[in-house]
Amino acid sequence: MSSDNIEVTFEDGGKEVLPKGISVVEALRTTGRSANGWVASRVNGKLTDLSRTIEEDARIEAITADTEAGLDVLRHSASHIMAQAVKELFPDAKIAIGPAIENGFYYDFDVERPFTHEDLERIEQKMAEIIAARLQFKRREMPRDEAVRLFREQGEQYKVELLEELEDASVSLYQQGDFLDLCRGPHIPHTGYVKAHKLISLAGAYWRGDERNPMLQRIYGTAFPDRAALKRYLHFLEEAQKRDHRRLGRELDLFSFSDEVGAGMVIYHPKGAVLRHILETFEKREHLRRGYQLVIGPTLLKTELWKRSGHFDHYRENMYFTEIEDQSYGIKPMNCLAHMLIYKSKIRSYRDLPLRLFELGTVHRHEKSGVLHGLLRVRQFTQDDAHILCMPQQLHAEIQSIIDFVIEVMGIFGFSYEMEISTRPAKSIGTDEDWERATGALVSALQDKGIAYSVCEGEGAFYGPKIDVKLKDALDRRWQCATIQCDFTLPERFDLTYIGADGERHRPVMVHRVILGAIERFLGVLIEHYAGAFPSWLAPVQAVVMTVTDGQLEFARKVHQQLKDLGVRAELDDRSEKLGYKIREAQVQKVPYMLVIGDREVAAGGVRPRLRDGSQLDMMSAEQVAALIEKECLDATKGRIGLGII
RNA sequence: GCUGGCGUAGCUCAACGGUAGAGCAGCUGAUUUGUAAUCAGCAGGUUGGGGGUUCAAGUCCCUUCGCCAGCUCCA
Numbered sequence: 001m002s003s004d005n006i007e008v009t010f011e012d013g014g015k016e017v018l019p020k021g022i023s024v025v026e027a028l029r030t031t032g033r034s035a036n037g038w039v040a041s042r043v044n045g046k047l048t049d050l051s052r053t054i055e056e057d058a059r060i061e062a063i064t065a066d067t068e069a070g071l072d073v074l075r076h077s078a079s080h081i082m083a084q085a086v087k088e089l090f091p092d093a094k095i096a097i098g099p100a101i102e103n104g105f106y107y108d109f110d111v112e113r114p115f116t117h118e119d120l121e122r123i124e125q126k127m128a129e130i131i132a133a134r135l136q137f138k139r140r141e142m143p144r145d146e147a148v149r150l151f152r153e154q155g156e157q158y159k160v161e162l163l164e165e166l167e168d169a170s171v172s173l174y175q176q177g178d179f180l181d182l183c184r185g186p187h188i189p190h191t192g193y194v195k196a197h198k199l200i201s202l203a204g205a206y207w208r209g210d211e212r213n214p215m216l217q218r219i220y221g222t223a224f225p226d227r228a229a230l231k232r233y234l235h236f237l238e239e240a241q242k243r244d245h246r247r248l249g250r251e252l253d254l255f256s257f258s259d260e261v262g263a264g265m266v267i268y269h270p271k272g273a274v275l276r277h278i279l280e281t282f283e284k285r286e287h288l289r290r291g292y293q294l295v296i297g298p299t300l301l302k303t304e305l306w307k308r309s310g311h312f313d314h315y316r317e318n319m320y321f322t323e324i325e326d327q328s329y330g331i332k333p334m335n336c337l338a339h340m341l342i343y344k345s346k347i348r349s350y351r352d353l354p355l356r357l358f359e360l361g362t363v364h365r366h367e368k369s370g371v372l373h374g375l376l377r378v379r380q381f382t383q384d385d386a387h388i389l390c391m392p393q394q395l396h397a398e399i400q401s402i403i404d405f406v407i408e409v410m411g412i413f414g415f416s417y418e419m420e421i422s423t424r425p426a427k428s429i430g431t432d433e434d435w436e437r438a439t440g441a442l443v444s445a446l447q448d449k450g451i452a453y454s455v456c457e458g459e460g461a462f463y464g465p466k467i468d469v470k471l472k473d474a475l476d477r478r479w480q481c482a483t484i485q486c487d488f489t490l491p492e493r494f495d496l497t498y499i500g501a502d503g504e505r506h507r508p509v510m511v512h513r514v515i516l517g518a519i520e521r522f523l524g525v526l527i528e529h530y531a532g533a534f535p536s537w538l539a540p541v542q543a544v545v546m547t548v549t550d551g552q553l554e555f556a557r558k559v560h561q562q563l564k565d566l567g568v569r570a571e572l573d574d575r576s577e578k579l580g581y582k583i584r585e586a587q588v589q590k591v592p593y594m595l596v597i598g599d600r601e602v603a604a605g606g607v608r609p610r611l612r613d614g615s616q617l618d619m620m621s622a623e624q625v626a627a628l629i630e631k632e633c634l635d636a637t638k639g640r641i642g643l644g645i646i
Numbered sequence: 647g648c649u650g651g652c653g654u655a656g657c658u659c660a661a662c663g664g665u666a667g668a669g670c671a672g673c674u675g676a677u678u679u680g681u682a683a684u685c686a687g688c689a690g691g692u693u694g695g696g697g698g699u700u701c702a703a704g705u706c707c708c709u710u711c712g713c714c715a716g717c718u719c720c721a
Contacts, residue, residue, distance in 0.1 A: 106716095114650060203716030204649025211718045215649050218716070246713095250657075259653095259694065259712040318720090363721090368647045369712090371719065383721065468721090480721055518721040549678040576678070584682035598680055610681055 065225035078223035084179035104222030264379030297338025335361035375524030438486030567644025
C-alpha cells in the first residue's frame, strides 16, 4: 500500500483503501455510503467532526442524532448557535461556558442587564435565522497563546481564564458565521442540522459554580433533530407538571405549607398522615425483622455534646440552638448522638455485635431559603435512621445486607435508582487510613454484588465516605434518598468499646444509614412516581362506597362500616348527587376502588366495584371486596402489609 | 444565601393609577339520578404583611414574609 493511502473500515464491515487526508464525509461519499442522519462520527473510537480529515488507518462509526452521543453533539452545537444569537443581539455580552446537558443545553453569559423573557423570544428568533442560514461549523487549531490573545482582544475574559488553565500547547476553536468559540468539539456540519429548538428558562449561575465568583446569566434551551421530538419533550414537561407532588399534595389533600408557620415545615393533612403512617409501619416491620432495635432519642441535646461529636465544629451553620436555664442546647440535625449514648449505656461484648439501633428520628436543619422545594427539601424531616456498631470484620457483611435491604425496598415501590460512592471532602475529620479503610469497604461491597456505581470525589460527609442512592422526580431531577455512611470517628470521639473474645477492649466501627432517607423527601418522590395514583397498600382511601340514589343509603352505611371493620380504608359518599358525579370525584381523587350500590345491589346484598382504570368487576359482597384489596396489598408488598394497619 | 420571576376568594385565573370580578369548590334549596361534572340561589377578599408616593394604589416605590426556576449547599 502506498504511504499516501490509508485503510478505512466501515461499520458495515467493508474496508476501503482511500487517500490519506480524506475527510470522514468524503470517505463515506466516495465509497457509495451515505452520511444520512450522521451528526458526527467516531474515528478509531474518538468523537470527530464529519469534516475532519483522516490521517491514518481508521475505523469509522456513525454518531446519529437519535443516540445520546449524537443528541449531545446537536445540543452542544445549539448552545453555540444560541451564543452567536446572543452576541448578535447583545454585543457587550461576555460568553462563559455552554455545554449540552441531560435534556438540552445551556450557555452562561455575563451581561449588564439580566435577560428578560422577551429577550428569550428574540434570541430564539435569531437562532432560527442562524439555523436557516446553514452556517458551517469550521474547526480551527491554533497555539494556546494565540487563542488567549484572540479572546483577550475581544474582551472575552472568561474564555481567557479557561485557556490559561489549559495545559495543551494547541487548542481548538469552532467558528460558525462570525461567532468564534473555544471548544473541543465535535460539532454538527452546519447550523441547519438543528431542526427544532426552544429556549426553556433563565437563571443565575455562579461562574465556575463557585458562590464567591460573579453570577452570570444562564439560558437553558433544548434542541432536537426533528419537530416531533421537541413536541414530545414539551408534552413530557406538561405531563411532569401534573405529577408535581406539590400540586398533587394540594389536589389530593395530603399536605400543605403555610407562610404563617414558616418555610420548609410540612403540615400533614389527614390523608397525608395516613400515608406517612403506612410508610412508617412498613419501615418498623422491615427493620425489626432484619435485626434492628427500635429506639427513640430526644430532640434537644446539650451543645456540649454536639461539640464532642464534632457537629458543632462542622455542622453548626445548619443547626438551631436554644437556651434553657443558661444551658445551651442544640436541636438535633442528625440522630446519631443518642444512639452513641445507648451503646455506651452498658459494657458491650463482641457477642452483642452488630448492634443495630433504628429510629424514625425527626431532625431540623437550617437549609438556605433558596434550596427549599416542596417535600423534597425541607427544614424539618424524619429519617428512617439507623446506626450499626460492629466489629471491623463484620463491616463488609453489614454493608452488603444494607444494600440488599435498599434493593428489596426499592423493588416493592418499583423505583429504579442510581448508586454513587462519595469520597473524602476537603472539610473532614479522621485519619487518611480510616478513610481508605471505610471507602474500601463500601467499594468492595458494591463490587461483590456486581452493582454499577459512579464515584463522586470529595462529596462524602465530614465524618466518612458514603454510598448514596438517588431517585428521580417527575422532571428526572435526582434526589438522594438511601445513604450508607461509614464512620470511624464517632466511636472514637465517644470512646465506644466492646470486650472481645480475647477479653480486651476494642473499638467498634459504625455505619450510619437510611433506607428511604427522609420520609418527607421519599413521599415527595413517591407521589411523583405514582402520579398520585397510589397502589392499594398505600392509598389513603382504598375504597369509596357510593349509592345510585339516597334510597340505598341505609345499606351503604352498613357496607361502609363493614369494610372499616375489616380494616379497609373506606369512605362513604352520601351526597344527593348523580352517580356520575360521585364517580368523577373519586376518580379525580385517584381512589382505587369505587363501590357502587343501587337497588339491584341492595337486593343481592352486594356492591359493584369499579376500578380506577375504568373497568368494572362483577357484583360481590363487602367481605369479597376486602379480601380482594387485601390480596392486592399483600401481593404488592411481598406479604408485608395487608389490611387493618391503621 | 445568590440571580431572575411571582404573591388577588379554598383552587385556577380576570381587573387603564379611578366602586375588586369569573369558573370550580363551599353553603342552602329543588332534583333521586346506574359508572368522569343536575339546576337555582347565597355567601366568600385588610389584593401575603408593614411603610411610602398620590386627590386616589391590587396596579408605582421601599421593606419584610412566602412561592417558583436555576446556582451554591444537601436527606
